[in-house]
Amino acid sequence: MAIEPGPGRRAHRWLAEEYQRENERDVPFETLSGHPVAPLYTPDDLSGHDPERDEGFPGSFPYTRGVYPSMYRGRLWTMRQFAGFGTVEETNERFRYLLEHGQTGLSCAFDMPTLMGLDSDHSRSLGEVGVEGVALDTVDDMLTLFDGIPLDEVTVSMTINAPAAIVLAFYAVAAEERGFDPARLGGTIQTDILKEYIAQKEWCFPIEPAMRLVTDMIEWCSSEMPRWHPISISGYHIREAGATAQQELAFTLKDGLTYVERAVERGLDVDEFAPRLSFFFNAQIDFFEEVAKYRAARRIWARELRETFGAENPRSLLMRTHCQTAGVSLTAQQPLVNIVRTTIEALAGVLGGTQSLHTNSFDEALALPTEEAVRIALRTQQVIAHESGVANTVDPLGGSYFVEKLTDEMEAAAYDYFARIDELGGMVRAIEASFPQREIADAAFAHQSALERGDRIMVGVNAFEVGDDEPTEIHRPDPAAERRQRERLAATMARRDGVAAATALAGLAEAAAADRNLMPPLLDCARARVSEGEIVAALQGVFGTYSETPVY
Amino acid sequence: MSERKIRVVVAKPGLDGHDRGAKIIARALRDAGMEVIYTGLHQTPEQIVATVVQEDADAVGLSILSGAHMTLVPKIVALLDEQGAGDVLVTVGGTIPADDIPELERLGVAAVFTPGAPTDEIVEFLRGNVAEPVS
Numbered sequence: 001m002a003i004e005p006g007p008g009r010r011a012h013r014w015l016a017e018e019y020q021r022e023n024e025r026d027v028p029f030e031t032l033s034g035h036p037v038a039p040l041y042t043p044d045d046l047s048g049h050d051p052e053r054d055e056g057f058p059g060s061f062p063y064t065r066g067v068y069p070s071m072y073r074g075r076l077w078t079m080r081q082f083a084g085f086g087t088v089e090e091t092n093e094r095f096r097y098l099l100e101h102g103q104t105g106l107s108c109a110f111d112m113p114t115l116m117g118l119d120s121d122h123s124r125s126l127g128e129v130g131v132e133g134v135a136l137d138t139v140d141d142m143l144t145l146f147d148g149i150p151l152d153e154v155t156v157s158m159t160i161n162a163p164a165a166i167v168l169a170f171y172a173v174a175a176e177e178r179g180f181d182p183a184r185l186g187g188t189i190q191t192d193i194l195k196e197y198i199a200q201k202e203w204c205f206p207i208e209p210a211m212r213l214v215t216d217m218i219e220w221c222s223s224e225m226p227r228w229h230p231i232s233i234s235g236y237h238i239r240e241a242g243a244t245a246q247q248e249l250a251f252t253l254k255d256g257l258t259y260v261e262r263a264v265e266r267g268l269d270v271d272e273f274a275p276r277l278s279f280f281f282n283a284q285i286d287f288f289e290e291v292a293k294y295r296a297a298r299r300i301w302a303r304e305l306r307e308t309f310g311a312e313n314p315r316s317l318l319m320r321t322h323c324q325t326a327g328v329s330l331t332a333q334q335p336l337v338n339i340v341r342t343t344i345e346a347l348a349g350v351l352g353g354t355q356s357l358h359t360n361s362f363d364e365a366l367a368l369p370t371e372e373a374v375r376i377a378l379r380t381q382q383v384i385a386h387e388s389g390v391a392n393t394v395d396p397l398g399g400s401y402f403v404e405k406l407t408d409e410m411e412a413a414a415y416d417y418f419a420r421i422d423e424l425g426g427m428v429r430a431i432e433a434s435f436p437q438r439e440i441a442d443a444a445f446a447h448q449s450a451l452e453r454g455d456r457i458m459v460g461v462n463a464f465e466v467g468d469d470e471p472t473e474i475h476r477p478d479p480a481a482e483r484r485q486r487e488r489l490a491a492t493m494a495r496r497d498g499v500a501a502a503t504a505l506a507g508l509a510e511a512a513a514a515d516r517n518l519m520p521p522l523l524d525c526a527r528a529r530v531s532e533g534e535i536v537a538a539l540q541g542v543f544g545t546y547s548e549t550p551v552y
Numbered sequence: 553m554s555e556r557k558i559r560v561v562v563a564k565p566g567l568d569g570h571d572r573g574a575k576i577i578a579r580a581l582r583d584a585g586m587e588v589i590y591t592g593l594h595q596t597p598e599q600i601v602a603t604v605v606q607e608d609a610d611a612v613g614l615s616i617l618s619g620a621h622m623t624l625v626p627k628i629v630a631l632l633d634e635q636g637a638g639d640v641l642v643t644v645g646g647t648i649p650a651d652d653i654p655e656l657e658r659l660g661v662a663a664v665f666t667p668g669a670p671t672d673e674i675v676e677f678l679r680g681n682v683a684e685p686v687s
Binding site: 112113115116118124125126127128131132196199200201202240241242328331332333365366367368441444445448451452458461462471474477547548549550552 | 566567568569571572575576578579580590592593594596618619620622623624647649650666667668670671672
């Protein structure tokens with residue numbers, strides 16, 4: 001009697017005798033990031049994988065299957081659409097519209113001058129005021145931006161980095177002036193400056209003083225705004241700049257670990273601030289690769305926080321994340337097809353266990369989204385949440401041979417990058433040596449080459465084209481917004497007590513030179529109606545500015 | 553007889569940091585044998601025109617994804633004229649709404665490349681349209 005072959009030999013035999021007799025399509029079988037994918041995954045692929053150790057249970061170490069025990073059965077993810085354009089009045093209206101349509105949190109986009117620390121009346125701001133986001137110059141703008149919105153009930157996310165400390169001070173002072181206790185405010189400010197030098201490229205100061213500002217915010221928030229997330233460690237922009245999923249994972253987590261290191265060096269107890277660190281990842285179109293990325297991220301973060309930093313509070317170990325579908329996956333050609341892409345990406349975010357999600361609008365390869373396009377994007381999330389059934393059980397993909405294997409491989413790829421970065425002396429030194437920048441530029445170029453060779457298909461771009469597309473109605477920035485915003489700024493400047501403003505600014509410069517925490521003097525500046533541009537210029541007087549050596 | 557290489561300035565005017573496209577184009581043009589000068593980010597129109605003049609460039613490619621193209625491009629074109637570099641071929645790439653393209657062309661932009669444009673199309677365009685260098 002023949003001996004029944006073991007499972008390993010059965011899979012082997014299946015491959016040799018069954019699978020290889022068939023023809024394969026002539027395409028590269030690999031993920032979007034170029035990671036090879038096998039024809040079939042079986043228990044053999046998980047020989048070194050221990051479900052108890054590597055997966056655990058939702059809400060338990062190492063959190064691969066989710067940060068909370070009940071996940072979406074307890075509470076759905078927060079549907080948080082990013083919005084902001086024109087002046088604060090217009091964006092305030094859009095915020096109210098989104099809340100009326102069932103959105104559960106706010107997320108504010110600022111214009112380029114605000115992100116670069118320039119006032120709306122600066123010569124370099126011309127043509128960009130209120131175009132890519134909302135223009136904000138002083139605490140008066142912050143008051144109007146959130147007018148009528150209950151800041152103690154709605155959580156607010158603000159996407160700003162180099163001048164984050166200033167904008168946080170504006171927000172805290174605006175809330176205080178409206179009678180809300182800053183200690184009760186919930187929300188997030190992005191603050192992740194390392195990924196700016198790596199990928200998004202909006203900076204005000206050299207790296208070291210910028211890192212000091214981040215640490216000042218973490219320190220100040222842990223005592224004064226304990227419900228606030230002072231940083232959202234972001235892979236989104238790293239990925240958009242062309243990184244692979246593995247690079248996004250590795251560089252983002254290494255950035256995060258670097259912030260933890262700095263805060264610990266400052267003398268903070270890791271369990272005091274780590275529960276308030278949050279993350280922001282991209283949700284790209286390669287469904288399984290993305291799911292594996294989020295699962296690996298949770299596991300690595302939990303392990304590093306516990307083992308490297310000795311965190312004891314279980315909440316310090318949780319990698320809570322926001323996700324956004326991939327802007328770069330959207331096409332200007334046949335834009336309605338983007339709704340389909342966004343749906344797949346959103347599903348990856350949800351099945352990857354995200355805590356909050358932004359779905360892009362189908363017209364975003366053309367311009368900022370119209371109201372209709374934004375509504376469809378929000379409806380996409382609502383269909384996933386309420387119709388698809390995927391929220392009925394926790395981590396439904398857990399235990400899939402393919403997903404677990406891919407998760408393990410994703411983790412190994414991240415640790416390989418960690419080792420290369422450590423060899424360079426850590427993330428700050430690696431950025432100075434242009435290491436992550438070069439890795440990303442190479443990956444972006446490889447992706448573009450694959451598209452041009454036809455090795456990778458983008459529907460409507462290099463296959464299935466239709467010639468001229470029907471014109472799509474697009475959002476047009478209001479050309480008068482720039483003038484209105486300059487008038488708002490001029491009015492604040494005219495109203496304020498000039499002596500108080502100058503005193504606050506001098507106090508800030510002094511604290512900057514003396515190495516004191518900059519949040520208290522920034523609050524004084526906010527109260528005195530000192531503008532963002534004035535504050536940045538004063539700090540640049542002490543810290544200097546930054547310019548990069550581009551690599552391509 | 554030595555053939556002079558096409559000299560191209562790839563420039564990022566404005567405040568945004570979306571440099572993925574600009575860097576891919578810079579590399580593709582370099583791989584195609586052109587002399588490429590990439591300005592880096594956050595350039596003012598004055599800085600870009602100074603680079604074009606100083607580098608004696610045949611063409612300048614402006615990468616704009618910030619929506620500020622209707623402010624920045626006219627300024628750059630006017631400054632090039634002022635500096636006696638009006639014969640430099642100007643191209644624009646990025647998220648440019650179709651409705652804005654005729655106006656950019658009227659200003660003297662030779663071509664606008666929108667998302668999805670293959671790099672070899674841009675290489676061919678430059679080869680075909682840069683004025684023959686005087687030997």
